[in-house]
Amino acid sequence: MTLALALSLLVSVAAGVIVLRWVWPDPEVAWSWPLGTALGAAFGLGLSSVLLYLWMLAFGPTRGFPLVESSLLGVAAILALARARRSAHRPSPSGDRTGHPRGYLICAGGLALVAAVAAFLGLVRRQPHGEWDAWMNWDLRARMMFRGGESWSTAFSNLIPWSHPDYPLMVQSLVVRSWLYAGGETMAGPALVAAAFTFGTVLLLAAALLAFRSASQGVVASLVLVSTPFFIVHGASFYGDVPVGLFFLATFICLALDGRHGVATRRFAVLAGLATGLAMWTKNEGVMFVPAVVAGILVSGWTSGWPRARRTLAGFGLGLLPMLLVAASFKLRLAPRNDLLATLGIERTLGWIADPRRYFLTLREFVAHLATFGNNGVGSATWLLIAYLLAMGIRRRDGDRLWTATAAAALALMLVGHYIVFVTMAYDLPRLLNSSLDRLLLQLWPSILFLLFMVIRTPEEAGHSRT
Amino acid sequence: MSAGTPSLPEHGPKPWVVNRARAGIALVLLYAAASGVAWIRLAASAPARAASDEISSYERRFITLRAALPARGVVGYVGDPDPEGGTPDQREANSLLHFKRYLLAQYALAPLVLIESTEPDVVVGNFDPGSRPSLPSGFHIERDFGNGLVLLRRAP
DSSP states (O other), X not given: OHHHHHHHHHHXXXXXXXXXXXXXXXXXXXXXXXXXXXXXXXXXXXXXXXXXXXXXXXXXXXXXXXXXXXXHHHHHHHHHHHHHHHSOOOOOOOTTOOSOOOHHXXXXXXXXXXXXXXXXXXXXHHOTTOSHHIIIIIHHHHHHHHHHGGGGGGGGOTTOGGGOTTSOSHHHHHHHHHHHHHTSOOTHHHHHHHHHHHHHHHHHHXXXXXXXXXXXXXXXXXXXXXXXXXXXXXXXXXXXXXHHHHHXXXXXXXXXXXXXXXXXXXXXXXXXXXXXXXXXXXXXXXXHHHHHHHHHHHHHHHHHOHHHHHHHHHHHHXXXXXXXXXXXXXXXXXXXXXXXXXXXXXXXXXXXXXXXXXXXXHXXXXXXXXXXXXXXXXXXXXXXXXXXXXXXOBOOOGGGHHHHHHHHHHHHHHHHHHHHHHHHHOSSHHHHHHHHHHHHHHHHHHHHHHHHHXXXXXXXXXXXXXO | OOTTOOOOOTTOOOHHHHHHHXXXXXXXXXXXXXXXXXXXXXXXXXOSSSSOXXXXXXXXXXXXXXXXXXXXXXXXXXXXXXXXXXXXXXXXHHHHHHHHHHHHHHXXXXXXXXXXXXXXXXXXXXXXXXXXXXXXXXXXXXXXXXXXXXXXXXXX
């Protein structure tokens, strides 16, 4: 069973890497193995989920899926191999890389990762079914689909609205997929999916900063991420927040690639659209992410010129389109109405909008949660980053202006969007702020780290490390 | 903020710039060390194996009942504690516990759909062990699985 579970992950990752390698705009942009593998793994998880969903629409959650998926991977691998033989070898991109990180930084990064993995495993042993929402929503839905057989769509019954049957299917379908590979239900399935997303995010952040900035920068940023207590604890709770955070991060990384290579190729903008679509397929917050990124691109167009922004927007839309269709098919065919929207009444909503206390309370909680986010006893991660920023300074690079404006605007708009949702839709506002706000911040956290460490000077630039 | 910091001088950074950078790295390492210690403690205090947790234990109560229920469809649910009565705090605590037990029953009995109602002909009764529950009218106990778990069926 363990081998079969490992195979399920391997097939996803390999498929994602092969497909990404296939669409990578060689020779305009040289392939980077660390970034390509980490980004490919993220796309692979997403594509596996979509593939299983389409399979279930046609055949239900049947045991033939692993065989078909593995066969598809085999065909893709043969095609990729044939293409690789034809193309010339090129060196990896150098980015801004200078020198190597100091040994103690690598040691600290390695130790922190090992400790975080140990903690993750400890949390999983303590709570093999995850936290409350995991077994109430995500794992329940996975069980209902897997056990339901031909009647798998009963999982979306509107008789159990508290289980949020309208939630998108990324996490649940990957859990079902792990059970199909394993040949039966095992709680190691959800744990593996959660681990893949949690540590996949860490590796993607490190790999992206390694490619764009320097190895030290990648180590320091991933050190902050694995040391953020809520990131590991919540990752092991089997919720959808860390997974959606991975796709937010993948979107910004693709936009960063587009920012640097968008003149030569539009493919990274297409990949950014796909990653955004996968975020939408992971949690409903991903739906809000779409207009936030579009607005971010428009903001960058305003500051850096419309022709380029139009190109990015067109590519982004192209990548988003297939996921829009998949998500629409789910919402129209299977998902009942969202409970938050279903319980809204015009009079009550207008009353909430007109109530200044709700604005103040929400703002106060936003500030408090932001200021204390990632507190581990020594201090909060927010204050740590502010101090780090002041210590290292900011590096300006003209080539990054376009996408940093997009990312900053999109992240700010996500916060504004969450603020508006709380004020206008939350029934029990204090309770909802208390239970949800940190999770929403966590979704954005890897992307915030990526953006910050893209603009903060590397240790080498600040004169700390040898070059 | 040092947003406007000029580019590095040709002869290398000034000592205070280097020291500031070192302080920044030291802060990150301090933060990581504190979390690392917490992670190790957490890992060390975890149980040796899974399945001794609350959810797994509670779920085991339903194994025999599950076999006695239809494979699919909609089944009713009644259970303890009664969310009504007592002080507001008690009501809130009871209501939460009642809901949690219902959710756990649904989780254990999936893909059956459990609804908090006696409308279906078959109803799962999930009561406190040893209690004497009042049965919904028109229902009889078809099977008692012990530990407060009963299968109720509408009397013909």
